[in-house]
Amino acid sequence: MATADGQRVLRDLKHLRTMGAYKTGVHRPALSAEHVASINWLKAELEALGHRTTVDGIGNVLGEAPVNGPKLLGGSHLESQNYAGWLDGPLGVVYALEAARAVKADPSLAGCGVDVAAWCDEEGHFGHFVGSKSGIGKLSEADIDAAVDRTSGTPMREALRAAGFEGRPRFTVDAKRYVGFLEAHIEQGDWLEANKLKIGVVTAVVGSRNFVISFEGTQNHAGTTRMAIRKDAGVACARLIVAIEQLFPTICGPRTVWTTGRVTLHPGDPSIIPGRAEMLFQFRDTDAALLDKLEDALRNLVAEADRAGPCRVMLEQQRKGMPAVMADSFQSAIEAAAQARLPGCHTRMPSGAGHDAQILAEVMPAGMVFIPSIGGISHHWSENTADEDIVLGAQVYVDAVARLLKS
Amino acid sequence: MATADGQRVLRDLKHLRTMGAYKTGVHRPALSAEHVASINWLKAELEALGHRTTVDGIGNVLGEAPVNGPKLLGGSHLESQNYAGWLDGPLGVVYALEAARAVKADPSLAGCGVDVAAWCDEEGHFGHFVGSKSGIGKLSEADIDAAVDRTSGTPMREALRAAGFEGRPRFTVDAKRYVGFLEAHIEQGDWLEANKLKIGVVTAVVGSRNFVISFEGTQNHAGTTRMAIRKDAGVACARLIVAIEQLFPTICGPRTVWTTGRVTLHPGDPSIIPGRAEMLFQFRDTDAALLDKLEDALRNLVAEADRAGPCRVMLEQQRKGMPAVMADSFQSAIEAAAQARLPGCHTRMPSGAGHDAQILAEVMPAGMVFIPSIGGISHHWSENTADEDIVLGAQVYVDAVARLLKS
Numbered sequence: 001m002a003t004a005d006g007q008r009v010l011r012d013l014k015h016l017r018t019m020g021a022y023k024t025g026v027h028r029p030a031l032s033a034e035h036v037a038s039i040n041w042l043k044a045e046l047e048a049l050g051h052r053t054t055v056d057g058i059g060n061v062l063g064e065a066p067v068n069g070p071k072l073l074g075g076s077h078l079e080s081q082n083y084a085g086w087l088d089g090p091l092g093v094v095y096a097l098e099a100a101r102a103v104k105a106d107p108s109l110a111g112c113g114v115d116v117a118a119w120c121d122e123e124g125h126f127g128h129f130v131g132s133k134s135g136i137g138k139l140s141e142a143d144i145d146a147a148v149d150r151t152s153g154t155p156m157r158e159a160l161r162a163a164g165f166e167g168r169p170r171f172t173v174d175a176k177r178y179v180g181f182l183e184a185h186i187e188q189g190d191w192l193e194a195n196k197l198k199i200g201v202v203t204a205v206v207g208s209r210n211f212v213i214s215f216e217g218t219q220n221h222a223g224t225t226r227m228a229i230r231k232d233a234g235v236a237c238a239r240l241i242v243a244i245e246q247l248f249p250t251i252c253g254p255r256t257v258w259t260t261g262r263v264t265l266h267p268g269d270p271s272i273i274p275g276r277a278e279m280l281f282q283f284r285d286t287d288a289a290l291l292d293k294l295e296d297a298l299r300n301l302v303a304e305a306d307r308a309g310p311c312r313v314m315l316e317q318q319r320k321g322m323p324a325v326m327a328d329s330f331q332s333a334i335e336a337a338a339q340a341r342l343p344g345c346h347t348r349m350p351s352g353a354g355h356d357a358q359i360l361a362e363v364m365p366a367g368m369v370f371i372p373s374i375g376g377i378s379h380h381w382s383e384n385t386a387d388e389d390i391v392l393g394a395q396v397y398v399d400a401v402a403r404l405l406k407s
Numbered sequence: 408m409a410t411a412d413g414q415r416v417l418r419d420l421k422h423l424r425t426m427g428a429y430k431t432g433v434h435r436p437a438l439s440a441e442h443v444a445s446i447n448w449l450k451a452e453l454e455a456l457g458h459r460t461t462v463d464g465i466g467n468v469l470g471e472a473p474v475n476g477p478k479l480l481g482g483s484h485l486e487s488q489n490y491a492g493w494l495d496g497p498l499g500v501v502y503a504l505e506a507a508r509a510v511k512a513d514p515s516l517a518g519c520g521v522d523v524a525a526w527c528d529e530e531g532h533f534g535h536f537v538g539s540k541s542g543i544g545k546l547s548e549a550d551i552d553a554a555v556d557r558t559s560g561t562p563m564r565e566a567l568r569a570a571g572f573e574g575r576p577r578f579t580v581d582a583k584r585y586v587g588f589l590e591a592h593i594e595q596g597d598w599l600e601a602n603k604l605k606i607g608v609v610t611a612v613v614g615s616r617n618f619v620i621s622f623e624g625t626q627n628h629a630g631t632t633r634m635a636i637r638k639d640a641g642v643a644c645a646r647l648i649v650a651i652e653q654l655f656p657t658i659c660g661p662r663t664v665w666t667t668g669r670v671t672l673h674p675g676d677p678s679i680i681p682g683r684a685e686m687l688f689q690f691r692d693t694d695a696a697l698l699d700k701l702e703d704a705l706r707n708l709v710a711e712a713d714r715a716g717p718c719r720v721m722l723e724q725q726r727k728g729m730p731a732v733m734a735d736s737f738q739s740a741i742e743a744a745a746q747a748r749l750p751g752c753h754t755r756m757p758s759g760a761g762h763d764a765q766i767l768a769e770v771m772p773a774g775m776v777f778i779p780s781i782g783g784i785s786h787h788w789s790e791n792t793a794d795e796d797i798v799l800g801a802q803v804y805v806d807a808v809a810r811l812l813k814s
Contacts, residue, residue, distance in 0.1 A: 189631035206630060210677060221785050222666035223613060223691050223759035224596035227656075229783070234667050238648035245642055249634075259629035260641050261677040263670050270617060270668040270687040272786070280677040284630050352630035376636070378628050379679065 002102040002109060004095075004398040006391030012094045013390070016041070016078070017086040025381030026086050029151065030079040030121035031059055031159040038078040042093065042118055049100060051116065057168035058134040058144070059120035059160065065100060065113025070405045073173065073181045073364070074099055074397075075117035076356060077131065082151060085383025087186045091371070091390070093118045095184040095397045102398045103405065112405040115178070119356045125149055126156045132359035137172040173363070179404050180327055180365030183357040184397050186385055190376025191349060198389055199338040199346040199396055200370030201331050204286035205358040206255075206350055207323035209295055211281045213240065213302060216312040219267065219275025234265045234274035236311040241279065243301050248283070251297055253290050255350050258283035286323045286350040324358035330367025330404065337399035341392065353378075369397050409509040409516060411502075411805040413798030419501045420797070423448070423485070424493040432788030433493050436558065437486040437528035438466055438566040445485040449500065449525055456507060458523065464575035465541040465551070466527035466567065472507060472520025477812045480580065480588045480771070481506055481804075482524035483763060484538065489558060491530075492790025494593045498778070498797070500525045502591040502804045509805045510812065519812040522585070526763045532556050533563045539766035544579040580770070586811050587734055587772030590764040591804050593792055597783025598756060605796055606745040606753040606803055607777030608738050611693035612765040613662075613757055614730035616702055618688045620647065620709060623719040626674065626682025641672045641681035643718040648686065650708050655690070658704055660697050662757050665690035693730045693757040731765035737774025737811065744806035748799065760785075776804050 019041070020026045020034030028034040039061055046053040046063030053063040061078075065071060076092025093116070100114035120131030126147040133139040147156035160166045187193075192200055217231035241260050248258055260281050265274035281298075285291050299315060306313040331348065338346035349370065357366045371393035374384045426448070427433045427441030435441040446468055453460040453470030460470040468485075472478060483499025500523070507521035527538030533554040540546040554563035567573045594600075599607055624638035648667050655665055667688050672681035688705075692698050706722060713720040738755065745753035756777065764773045778800035781791045 187631065188628050189633065190636060191633065194636075208630070219787075220783065221595050221760060222668060222689065223615070223664060223761065224594065224785065225664065225759070225783060226596065226598065226662065227659075227664055229597065232666070234670060235648060235652055238645040238667075238670075239652075241642060241645035242649045245646075252634075255633065257630060257632065257634055259639070259678070259680055260645075261629060261672070261679055261681065262675040263641060263645075263672050265668070265670050268669040270689055271666070272668055273666055274668065282629065282677055352632070353628060354630065376627065376632060378631065380626070 002106040002398050002402045004098050004102055004394040006394055009094055009098050009394045010387055010390060012097065013087065013090055016090045020080070022083050023381045025084055025383060026080045027083045028080040029082060030123065030125040031163045035079045036163050039118065042078065045097060046116055049104065051100065054171055055165065057160070057165055057170045058131055058139065059163060059165050060131045060135055060171065061118040062171055063116040065115055067111050067113035069111030069113070071113045071115055071178055072401055072404055073115045073117060073178045074401065075119065076183050076185060077122035078118045079121060079123055079125070081123050081379050083381055084379050085381060087383060087385055088188070088378060089122060091186055092184040095394050098394055099398045099401045103401065109402060109405060114401060122356050125151065129356065129359050132356040134170050135173050136359060136363045175363040178364055180330060180367065181357060181360040182330060182367050182401060182404070183355055184369040184371070184393060185355060186373045186378065186383070187370040188353050188373055188378035190373065192370065192372040193374065193376065195347065197345055197347050198342060198372065198392055199334070201334045201338070201346055201348045202326050202351045202368035202370060203331060203348050204326055204350050205324040205355055206284040206286050206352050207288060207291050208282055208284045208319060208321040208354070209291055209317070210319040212316045212318055213279050213281055214314050215277040217275050217310065220273045222271045222273050225273060230273055231310040232273050233277035233311050236305065236313060237263060237277040237279055240301065240305055240313065244298070247297055247301060248294065251294060253285055253287060255352065256283060256285045256290065256294065257352055284352055288323055324361040326361065326367045327365035329407065330365060333403040333407070334367060334369050334396065334400045337396045337403060341396055341399065369393065369400065409513040409805050409809045411505050411509055411801040413801055416501055416505050416801045417794055417797060419504065420494065420497055423497045427487070429490050430788045432491055432790060433487045434490045435487040436489060437530065437532040438570045442486045443570050446525065449485065452504060453523055456511065458507065461578055462572065464567070464572055464577045465538055465546065466570060466572050467538050467542055467578065468525040469578055470523040472522055474518050474520035476518030476520070478520045478522055478585055479808055479811055480522045480524060480585045481808065482526065483590050483592060484529035485525045486528060486530055486532070488530050488786050490788055491786050492788060494792055495595070495785055495790060496529060498593055499591040502801050505801055506805045506808045510808065516809060516812060521808060529763050532558065536763065536766050539763040541577050542580050543766060543770045582770040585771055587737060587774065588764060588767040589737060589774050589808060590762060591776040591778070591800060592762060593780045593785065593790070594777040595760050595780055595785035597780065599777065599779040600781065600783065602754065604752055604754050605749060605779065605799055607756045608741045608745070608753055609733050609758045609775035609777060610738060610755050611733055611757050612731040612762055613691040613693050613759050614695060614698050615689055615691045615726060615728040615761070616698055616724070617726040619723045619725055620686050620688055621721050622684040624682050624717065627680045629678045629680050632680060637680055638717040639680050640684035640718050643712065643720060644670060644684040644686055647708065647712055647720065654704055654708060655701065658701060660692055660694060662759065663690060663692045663697065663701065664759055691759055695730055731768040733768070733774050734772030736814065737772060740810040740814070741774060741776050741803070741807045744803045744810060748803055748806065776800065776807065
């Protein structure tokens with residue numbers, strides 16, 4: 001049967017960590033020299049395995065197994081958030097690479113194959129899943145024209161030129177070629193660790209609703225303006241945040257999350273009553289009906305606050321991401337694989353973060369495997385997972401792939 | 408009897424408005440070319456009146472009446488906030504200048520005089536009342552060495568050199584020379600206007616207590632971190648703002664004011680739970696005992712929030728300004744002068760904003776006269792007062808000066 005070489009998986013991941021090493025993590029932004037180095041490494045590994053390998057005009061990598069039987073597409077991304085962790089992305093690429101090797105080496109899977117993809121910029125340096133969207137044919141040239149690095153302001157066209165990818169054609173995956181797409185990832189939360197579990201079988205990737213809520217009051221002198229006549233936009237903003245904290249727990253599901261990530265008071269002077277305030281608010285769940293219900297509740301809170309005064313309160317929707325349900329066949333295969341290796345080590349759970357799998361799910365069956373994150377930490381250089389959990393996860397991934405290819 | 412020439416007062420104020428004109432207001436930061444022009448204009452007017460006039464090494468102007476009888480010191484400041492109003496400061500300087508003229512012209516006040524001061528940078532471009540503090544001998548050379556323009560970052564030494572004031576000696580007022588200091592100012596609030604009054608007799612300039620309150624939580628991914636384990640510093644900050652809004656009205660006096668002028672969430676990304684938050688909070692009142700009581704209440708709220716968790720909450724005091732009580736003799740003189748001109752047009756009231764008079768009050772009796780601000784607007788170019796209110800105020804100021812010189 002197909003066997004993952006755990007030491008090889010760790011060696012590959014630790015080699016990738018040298019590309020843009022930062023403390024115990026990495027700084028490997030999309031299309032940086034370090035990212036290009038990791039792409040070149042992957043291409044060489046895939047070619048050594050005999051895969052027909054392409055790096056395309058958006059920086060996506062696709063290695064195709066030269067076989068005629070059932071094929072699965074595996075992968076994730078190679079670039080990192082700024083000064084962030086070493087596993088977020090590379091884990092899923094290396095697992096897919098290891099599965100391609102293990103399947104090729106297993107006579108019982110003769111004729112089957114694992115294609116390996118590394119989608120460019122899942123982390124959103126230049127946009128929102130630009131690589132995987134390109135891979136399913138949903139990224140236009142105009143989208144690329146408009147894309148700009150959120151940190152440096154560099155246009156994506158310029159970054160693609162510097163990376164050497166300019167002018168190459170972009171590939172679109174042939175959905176009919178695959179039984180589906182399987183992505184492994186660190187959990188980025190603490191659910192598995194807190195419950196002493198090793199494998200998360202992802203049921204769905206959450207949908208996210210994002211809003212800008214703004215408050216219009218009257219800017220005035222903080223010493224001379226009586227409390228009775230103030231229209232303090234900052235206080236109005238604080239009241240709404242607290243009202244959400246009171247209302248949402250009465251409506252939410254068990255894994256709903258909501259966050260005010262930014263608050264801005266204008267002009268922000270200690271002795272001036274804020275005349276304007278703005279908050280960035282989002283919530284996420286896997287249940288589309290519940291997202292609608294939460295959005296209704298939010299709109300009602302905003303309307304009530306606006307009616308009650310003294311400030312105007314306005315809501316603008318920035319994004320309405322739909323939940324992406326993972327295929328039953330993939331959930332069953334991962335669950336069975338985990339149960340066979342370590343009974344009771346697994347649980348079904350949603351993904352609170354977005355992943356390339358949610359984009360691929362638009363065109364083919366998709367699934368996701370989670371392994372534990374130590375302390376639930378992610379998007380930080382201290383992100384980590386125990387070596388033995390990485391090794392176990394690799395074998396469960398390979399086992400699930402084998403089950404899917406044989407089914 | 409001493410008579411203010413209302414048309415001359417309006418003409419002088421409107422002439423000053425041409426120096427750094429911005430819409431209907433002015434942009435005349437401390438030590439700018441426009442500010443120096445206004446200083447030179449004042450010096451020329453005072454010399455034309457026969458006053459011995461000095462512009463000193465900090466940009467303070469002092470014009471001394473060459474008389475041997477009782478003398479009063481009048482004045483305010485000539486520079487403005489950035490892109491702000493035309494009356495905030497110049498009104499008090501022009502009233503003092505007009506009083507100097509009127510007293511000189513009144514035979515019944517022979518031997519009496521009004522010295523006129525314009526204190527540099529009351530608006531705090533370079534510090535906190537640097538001009539008036541220098542005028543009472545409480546500004547060191549080291550203070551000036553450390554002072555930097557809050558907008559441009561220019562060191563004050565450099566700005567003084569550019570203004571031509573570098574190397575000049577700095578004067579300290581001789582408190583024994585004066586019956587006291589009288590400053591006129593626009594109210595900067597709406598109390599007079601709302602109550603159809605024309606003159607505010609200032610009882611005290613409020614004391615201000617300023618704090619930085621910080622919240623330490625745990626930064627994490629907004630999609631993957633369950634609500635139950637979050638330590639969201641932004642939510643903790645919003646809760647404290649709302650708790651203050653609930654508690655302070657039960658303790659405060661009729662004119663207490665409190666303000667959260669700035670809130671900062673770190674890192675401020677829409678998809679990251681804020682791990683740290685900071686708010687700038689201040690409150691003001693004229694009653695020192697009440698300020699202590701409010702500070703105790705705030706400290707208790709912070710300690711309770713810190714105990715309750717999940718975030719740490721810490722308070723750091725930035726400033727503890729004491730209220731400055733205006734002299735009874737000055738309050739009575741202003742009140743009697745107002746009552747004689749327009750019975751019932753006046754009220755006793757605190758000043759919510761800081762003024763040079765609070766600094767001068769440390770060394771001599773001091774008083775303040777307020778006139779109405781249209782719509783209570785200040786620190787904005789649209790700041791304004793009706794011409795007839797300016798004219799009435801000038802006469803009440805001159806009348807109060809005459810009463811104080813004769814008493």
